[in-house]
Amino acid sequence: MKDDLGRRMKRDYEDALRLQLPRRTHVVIRIDGRGFHKFTAGLERPYCRHLADALDQAALYLCQEMIGCRFAYGQSDEYSFLLTDFEREDAALWFDGNVQKIVSVSASLFTGAFNWAFGSNGEKSPAAFDSRVMVISQRSEVENYFLWRQLDASANSLNMLASAHFPHGELAGKSTAEKHDMLHSKGVNWAKQAADFKRGRAVRRDEAAGWVIDLEIPIFNRNRKYLQGIIPAMPQDPLRPE
Ligand SMILES: Nc1nc2c(ncn2[C@@H]2O[C@H](COP(=O)(O)OP(=O)(O)OP(=O)(O)O)[C@@H](O)[C@H]2O)c(=O)[nH]1
Ligand SMILES: [Mg+2]
Numbered sequence: 001m002k003d004d005l006g007r008r009m010k011r012d013y014e015d016a017l018r019l020q021l022p023r024r025t026h027v028v029i030r031i032d033g034r035g036f037h038k039f040t041a042g043l044e045r046p047y048c049r050h051l052a053d054a055l056d057q058a059a060l061y062l063c064q065e066m067i068g069c070r071f072a073y074g075q076s077d078e079y080s081f082l083l084t085d086f087e088r089e090d091a092a093l094w095f096d097g098n099v100q101k102i103v104s105v106s107a108s109l110f111t112g113a114f115n116w117a118f119g120s121n122g123e124k125s126p127a128a129f130d131s132r133v134m135v136i137s138q139r140s141e142v143e144n145y146f147l148w149r150q151l152d153a154s155a156n157s158l159n160m161l162a163s164a165h166f167p168h169g170e171l172a173g174k175s176t177a178e179k180h181d182m183l184h185s186k187g188v189n190w191a192k193q194a195a196d197f198k199r200g201r202a203v204r205r206d207e208a209a210g211w212v213i214d215l216e217i218p219i220f221n222r223n224r225k226y227l228q229g230i231i232p233a234m235p236q237d238p239l240r241p242e
Helices: 002-017 049-065 099-118 139-165 176-185 195-199 224-228
Strands: 026-033 069-075 078-084 129-136 201-206 210-214
Touching: 026 099, 026 139, 049 069, 049 078, 049 099, 049 201, 049 210, 069 139, 078 139, 099 129, 129 139, 139 176, 139 195, 139 224
Parallel strands: none
Antiparallel strands: 026 078, 026 129, 069 078, 069 201, 201 210
């Protein structure tokens, strides 16, 4: 009776929403701080090194935990991870591609590791992160995905710097060039800020040292070789004529 009930509950309800990723493709997972405008309220502005370090540590931990992880890129309160499962015939996909497992476990591992690394934030509640997963089959689109996140990094970074020097109302409707001009008028130069706060940071695999945090990443669309050297290419389709 109990076993029958369990089988029926699983089949009728649990398995009904079971979603599976396709195999042999690029998988991207993005993790983002939940309500971080609140969580970061008392932190150093415009850029908080302690926050960035804790995000990097959480990303490093996740890179080591996720089967098939190749690369991670982070900025502001988010980190994106690239996973692949096509390098070898018998390569595994994390949780066999079970979407609910992938998003829930990635968010919880990242959340746990971040809070551990960050420590207490005064009286505040612990930080929480959401997670989403997507499949991007084309290698060039994976590259575009990371170009997009880095463009967002630079825009966020400029906005953070501007909002540390001007009230919200004065910045509303201002273009990127105008924000740069406003900052220059106060003797502040965005270009002189730390590279990783302008471009974001990466966790990548180094042949000698294993997983490493990289604070000196290039501007992706000025140095295409960086991402192209990291994003794995699919092996040739065996059906293709010789
Ligand atoms: N003080 C400070 N804040 C930061 C730093 N990096 C990111 N943030 C804040 O993190 C927030 C990230 O914004 P979003 O992810 O768009 O918004 P959110 O409030 O997290 O909301 P959801 O992601 O939708 O849950 C922004 O409000 C930034 O101000 C930092 O170095 N210092
Ligand atoms: Mg957020």
